[in-house]
Every structure is written in C-alpha cells, then in structure tokens.
Amino acid sequence: MTKRISFRPRLWPTLITIPVFIILCLLGNWQVERLNWKLDLIEKLESRMVMKPTGLPDADVADARTLDAWEYRKVKVTGHFLHMREMTMYSIGPDGKPGYDLYTPLLNGDGRTVIVNRGWVPENLKQKTSRPVSITDGEVTITGVLRKPWGKAMLGPENEVENNNWYFGDLEQMAASQDLKKVFPMFLYADETPNAGGWPLGGRTRIKLANNHLGYVITWYGLALALFAVYMFYHVRFIPVDEHQE
Secondary structure (H helix, E strand, O other): OEEEEEEOOOHHHHHHHHHHHHHHHHHHHHHHHHHHHHHHHHHHHHHHHOOOOEOOOOOOOOOHHHHHHHOOOEEEEEEEEOHHHOEEEEEEOOOOOEEEEEEEEEEEOOOOEEEEEEEEEEHHHOOHHHOHHHOOOOOEEEEEEEEOOOOOOOOOOOOEHHHOEEOOOOHHHHHHHOOOOOEOOOEEEEOOOOOHHHOOEOOOOOOOOOOOHHHHHHHHHHHHHHHHHHHHHHHEEEEEEOOOOO
C-alpha cells in the first residue's frame, strides 16, 4: 500500500503564518544589510588606524558627516599642554584596575585648543601633585587618533564637574568647565609613546565594535524556517492509497 501527500491549508493558520513568515524574512534581510555595513565599517576604521599621521583639518569639522570621516584618523599636533585645566575621567586600566584617563587641553600653534586623552593612571595618581614628572613644560608634539564626543549611558552617572570627575565625553561641557576657547570638536587620543615616569599610559584606543548581526541573521531566518516547518507539518497528511482499488 502506497501513500500520497495531501496538503489542505486551513484559513486561520494560513492567515497568521504568512505575514509572520514575511516579517521574519524581512528582519533576516535587514540584519544581512547591517552585517555587511558593520564589516565595511570595521574595515574602514582599521585602515584609518594604519594611515600616516596628518595635521588637524583646517576646515570646520563640526557637522556629523565630517566628524565620521575623521574618526580614527591619525593626526600629529604640536603645542603646549594646559596642565592646570586637566580633567580626569573614570576608566578601567589595561589590567582591569580602576583609574582615570587624563584629558588635558593642548593649545595648538594656530590658536586652537585640542583636548588630548594622554592616557590612563591608577586611582592613587589622580592628583597632579602625586605625579609631578607627568607635567610637561614647553612645546610637545602629540601623535594619536581622533575620536568623537559621546553622551551618557542610559544608566550611567552624570559628570561631576565640580569634583573633576568625568564619566562620559561631553566635549562642550568639558570645554565650558575649563573656559576653553576655539576648541577642536573631537578628542585626540595619544598613541602609546611612553611618557616621562611611565605615566600616563597612552595608546588607549582599540577598535572594538560589537558585531552580533550574524547571530541575528541566523536567528531570524531560523525562526522563519521553523515556522514554515511547523506550518507544513500541521497541514500535510500522508493518506494511504490501495493500489488495487486504483
């Protein structure tokens, strides 16, 4: 005795399954696009990190498109540090210990000010008096990468301007707190060139962009496939056929 396949879709399961299946496929397609975008972004930023240093752009870079174009670009700046206006931002060090990144304004030769992330120091070296060797005199040349400002995390603390405790990079707020003028609208993160006395530790920039899109692609397409399998299993029947009767 053989069997034949019978497919008789029911109205309501079909009306529910079709739009849900389409939505799951569209979500999968969207994540494919996001995956390709993220891979291109990572490749672009990594390529910028190995470019030769250039000077700060002369044009206004305040608009979002130009800021994106200059992020992670290597630049070299010469000027004088304004150590009395140093700002300390809470940060975890390379060995997992708490400490602070030192954000120090640097007065450029063309009259502009660049806020430089010089690097990280442990908690006991937060105050300048505890690390006098790190206070440089005279003209310096800093090579590093440009980074955009960023806002407060959803559950993160507010910046404590009066205590010089910073938790996120609100560049305008930082500049205003130190009465800085003509401030370049991006931070400059110094490279790993050693500082006198070993502090601060530079080279804090690493490209660590979260890329979970492949997992999302598998999830959405997997759910669509599972839904299709359940739908077919529910509606397909194998009906015995008596060959002699046929």
